[in-house]
Amino acid sequence: MADHNALPLVILAEKFASLPGIGMKSAQRLAYYVMSMETEAVEDFAKALIDAKNNVKQCGCCCNLTERDICPICSDSERDSSVICVVESPKDVTAFERTREYNGLYHVLHGLLSPMDGITPDRLRVKELLARIAKGGVEEVIMATNPTVEGDATAMYVAGLLKPLGIKVSRLAFGLPVGGILEYADEVTLYKALENRNNM
Amino acid sequence: MADHNALPLVILAEKFASLPGIGMKSAQRLAYYVMSMETEAVEDFAKALIDAKNNVKQCGCCCNLTERDICPICSDSERDSSVICVVESPKDVTAFERTREYNGLYHVLHGLLSPMDGITPDRLRVKELLARIAKGGVEEVIMATNPTVEGDATAMYVAGLLKPLGIKVSRLAFGLPVGGILEYADEVTLYKALENRNNM
Numbered sequence: 471m472a473d474h475n476a477l478p479l480v481i482l483a484e485k486f487a488s489l490p491g492i493g494m495k496s497a498q499r500l501a502y503y504v505m506s507m508e509t510e511a512v513e514d515f516a517k518a519l520i521d522a523k524n525n526v527k528q529c530g531c532c533c534n535l536t537e538r539d540i541c542p543i544c545s546d547s548e549r550d551s552s553v554i555c556v557v558e559s560p561k562d563v564t565a566f567e568r569t570r571e572y573n574g575l576y577h578v579l580h581g582l583l584s585p586m587d588g589i590t591p592d593r594l595r596v597k598e599l600l601a602r603i604a605k606g607g608v609e610e611v612i613m614a615t616n617p618t619v620e621g622d623a624t625a626m627y628v629a630g631l632l633k634p635l636g637i638k639v640s641r642l643a644f645g646l647p648v649g650g651i652l653e654y655a656d657e658v659t660l661y662k663a664l665e666n667r668n669n670m
Numbered sequence: 671m672a673d674h675n676a677l678p679l680v681i682l683a684e685k686f687a688s689l690p691g692i693g694m695k696s697a698q699r700l701a702y703y704v705m706s707m708e709t710e711a712v713e714d715f716a717k718a719l720i721d722a723k724n725n726v727k728q729c730g731c732c733c734n735l736t737e738r739d740i741c742p743i744c745s746d747s748e749r750d751s752s753v754i755c756v757v758e759s760p761k762d763v764t765a766f767e768r769t770r771e772y773n774g775l776y777h778v779l780h781g782l783l784s785p786m787d788g789i790t791p792d793r794l795r796v797k798e799l800l801a802r803i804a805k806g807g808v809e810e811v812i813m814a815t816n817p818t819v820e821g822d823a824t825a826m827y828v829a830g831l832l833k834p835l836g837i838k839v840s841r842l843a844f845g846l847p848v849g850g851i852l853e854y855a856d857e858v859t860l861y862k863a864l865e866n867r868n869n870m
Contacts, residue, residue: 475764476737482722485715489700500689502761504722505735512723515685516716522682522704523712535705537676561702564675 479505531602533578533595535560543567543575550574552609556599556628558582558616566614574612577602582620583627596628603637610638617644679705731802733778733795735760743767743775750774752809756799756828758782758816766814774812777802782820783827796828803835810838817844 479501487497504512528534529541532554536542543549543563553574557563558581566572579594602608611632615621629639645663646655655663679701687697704712728734729741732754736742743749743763753774757763758781766772779794802808811832815821829839845863846855855863 475760476722476726476735476741478718478722478725478737479735482718485718490703491696491699496691498761498764499691501722502735502759503690504719505726507723509723512719516719518678518682518685519704519712519716519719522676522678522701523707523709525678526676526705535676535679535702537678541676559702560675561698564698 528578528580528595532576533580533598534563534576535578548573551607553612554599554602554608554610555612555614556625557614558621558624562614574610577611579615579624579628582615582618583624584620591627594624596631599628600631603632603635608637610640613639613641617642728778728780728795732776733780733798734763734776735778748773751807753812754799754802754808754810755812755814756825757814758821758824762814774810777811779815779824779828782815782818783824784820791827794824796831799828800831803832803837808837810840813839813841817842 482504483494483497483501485497486492486500487494492500504515507515525537526535527537529536529544530539531544532541534541534543538545550573554577555566555572555574556577556579557566558579560578563576563578566576577595577599579596579599581589581594583589583591583594599611603611611628613625613629615625625641629641632639643666644659645666646652646659652660682704683694683697683701685697686692686700687694692700704715707715725737726735727737729736729744730739731744732741734741734743738745750773754777755766755772755774756777756779757766758779760778763776763778766776777795777799779796779799781789781794783789783791783794799811803811811828813825813829815825825841829841832839843866844859845866846852846859852860
């Protein structure tokens, strides 16, 4: 925004532009939109930012984001505490919960190994996972990181730590997406689908 | 976001999703991103929202958004106050200022006529424009609304009010965009370019 623009608007646009996936043009549009909102709505928005940052923390057990000390999933006695699904981020928990099929617990690593970016195992919540398992009662750990180089490397690394402890470690199945068209599947996915074929 | 998500995060995601052009998925991603920001940065963001809403108002002369009573453009004595460029919104002022070629003043209507959406002339800053012109000194008004049905209708309406006052009213030229390819121009643009052709 040029000099003639009101400074508070320029600052607000810069804040929006600092968020991921929002360019300077969209950020300006959002800043103008805020001007058209009711004062109360803007105050609610500002409060929501502060509230989320101040009141949401990591669950003392699974490291998922929650406003309690122990999240609702970990404190749900009806869930199967012998299975832990290890994911990269809280949004992966949301994705699994949407399936309504998984009844075990989770563990959120808050990242994937990426030595190039300086993300070494001590930057992830691996220590916390090992501490949970040391308490006993866990029979299976499902490595549910993304099927990417970093996701695979992280799954391999964690599996390597858990196997000596006598824990069953599994990995999500890779194959054709349901509803997908074979012709458009990439080679690696098709190879995985072939390799992991099931008896009918 | 499902029930297992921390409520403050759900609320924050909803606030982001209420902004134009941000869907629920992006809103969730932004909410998670806020969690990863430094507390101070989040507080700055919240402050920027409130500051923009509280400290930015409409210029008492041209109705553009500004933190002063009269905006820097209207108070700049080196600008030509005999020409007023009438635009729909503050971001159009930014667009013209970027050309660095226009030295007159502006008038921001804050909308376009759209009877279907209940936007009648009294909802726009037309009264303020007429008051400015009544003070004298204005020789030309350039109608710089978008070349859309609403933009054209608004330009026609305002022109109809100004012409009886003996003010010269002009409209932006429509034609081929510079650097554009004739083959890809739509019929109406091409017709306008033909109709408004200039001698070489």
